[in-house]
Amino acid sequence: MDRNSSSALLSQVGRWLGNGFGCMFYLLPPHKLALSKGDTVPNLIGTHGVAMFLVLMSLELLAGFVFARKCVYRFNDFMGSLSSGTSQQLFGALASKIIRHKRMYALVHDNCSILSVDVRERPTASWVLLMMGVDLAYYWAHRTLHGLHVGWAAHSVHHSGEDYNLATALRQGALQPLMTWVFSLPLALFFPAESISVHLQLNTLYQFWIHTELCGRLGLLEYILNTPFHHRMHHRPPGNCNYAGVLIIWDRLFSTYQTETERLDYVGLAPSARTFNPVKLNLRYWQKITKSFRCNGFRSVLRACFMVRVRHALGFSPRALIDGFEEMKGGRSSWSLPDEGRPKYQGANLDWTGKAAAVGLLFCSFVCLQKAERHQSFARLSCSAGGGLLCLFALGDLLDLGSWDRSMILKLLTAASLIVTESGLSRRAQ
Numbered sequence: 001m002d003r004n005s006s007s008a009l010l011s012q013v014g015r016w017l018g019n020g021f022g023c024m025f026y027l028l029p030p031h032k033l034a035l036s037k038g039d040t041v042p043n044l045i046g047t048h049g050v051a052m053f054l055v056l057m058s059l060e061l062l063a064g065f066v067f068a069r070k071c072v073y074r075f076n077d078f079m080g081s082l083s084s085g086t087s088q089q090l091f092g093a094l095a096s097k098i099i100r101h102k103r104m105y106a107l108v109h110d111n112c113s114i115l116s117v118d119v120r121e122r123p124t125a126s127w128v129l130l131m132m133g134v135d136l137a138y139y140w141a142h143r144t145l146h147g148l149h150v151g152w153a154a155h156s157v158h159h160s161g162e163d164y165n166l167a168t169a170l171r172q173g174a175l176q177p178l179m180t181w182v183f184s185l186p187l188a189l190f191f192p193a194e195s196i197s198v199h200l201q202l203n204t205l206y207q208f209w210i211h212t213e214l215c216g217r218l219g220l221l222e223y224i225l226n227t228p229f230h231h232r233m234h235h236r237p238p239g240n241c242n243y244a245g246v247l248i249i250w251d252r253l254f255s256t257y258q259t260e261t262e263r264l265d266y267v268g269l270a271p272s273a274r275t276f277n278p279v280k281l282n283l284r285y286w287q288k289i290t291k292s293f294r295c296n297g298f299r300s301v302l303r304a305c306f307m308v309r310v311r312h313a314l315g316f317s318p319r320a321l322i323d324g325f326e327e328m329k330g331g332r333s334s335w336s337l338p339d340e341g342r343p344k345y346q347g348a349n350l351d352w353t354g355k356a357a358a359v360g361l362l363f364c365s366f367v368c369l370q371k372a373e374r375h376q377s378f379a380r381l382s383c384s385a386g387g388g389l390l391c392l393f394a395l396g397d398l399l400d401l402g403s404w405d406r407s408m409i410l411k412l413l414t415a416a417s418l419i420v421t422e423s424g425l426s427r428r429a430q
Helices: 003-024 042-066 073-095 103-112 123-147 150-156 166-170 176-190 193-206 219-223 230-236 248-254 278-296 300-304 318-322 353-375 376-400 404-428
Strands: none
Touching: 003 042, 003 193, 042 166, 042 193, 042 248, 073 166, 073 176, 073 353, 073 376, 103 176, 103 193, 123 150, 123 176, 123 193, 123 248, 150 176, 150 278, 150 300, 176 193, 248 318, 278 376, 353 376, 353 404, 376 404
């Protein structure tokens, strides 16, 4: 490779990394996000997000060894987080064929818009308004997920991880996207659906980096942006505070903010979920609701879903935006790592063959996801999504139990039959 080729390659890598970090930290220039009706919405999560997840997790792993002399990842917990994120994407691909909620933004903008903003003529103003609007919608959606039992049933999966690292950001509930989109729908009264969609992606990507123990307080940035210092309190049980996505100002304005004053290795659910199985994690709280109220019939269960779980007083305090943060207890630095906390669920003690099998199952589910996202046929999509979810179900059993039982083998055989069926349908379509 000659010098010019090397320079060109380095330039391309540099541009890709620049765009990648721009996506992850909401730093893309306004004119790139000024999408009007009919424009193609880039898949920022697919083109940059997934690769940047790997880059940032690798950097976190390296930083943990260099600066903290510890491994910030446990294999079973790490695989559980990845499998939960993959299960959300698989379920979302399947649900998008049944519940076409993403089309509602365009429908509202085309038929009900109050004032249609020309995002191309005013890219900077549109960027600011959409960033803040999408983030405010996320704040109230997130607060509602904690506030109602039906929301917590979908969102509690994200809080099930007992480690606090970047992989925890990928631990997501399958049903959550079906409950949160309505909060950002009013933005379609003013902005094109395409611009809203790209800002929703950036809002999601920004929240990845705030899931780490290795970052302390960041000075003046803490007054405006959501950071690991703020978000760690959200993952410490009971976690009903600091609901922000990008801007911490919403929690301070609406009196739901709590300051981290001590570093504790205590995150997750209370009590612990004690499983790495993504299917069981998604069903766990629903089963709890049903078990508590089924003796009184279906109506009681339905009523229980919409009962208030967490009640916050309605407050609005602009003065809180300039209030300082409490000092760390005991004079400790906010950058110091937490002491040992409660015992963590370990799952099965897998040898190298078990870990290889776990990686293989995750890879198979990811291949199924790639197929599911491309399929237009509902039959082929169902086969791909079903096969991927069964692989993840078997993976969860492996992480929890460490052995191959009849149930796990049956799941794998069913997954294989669905994958073979999808391949047959694909050949027939060609």
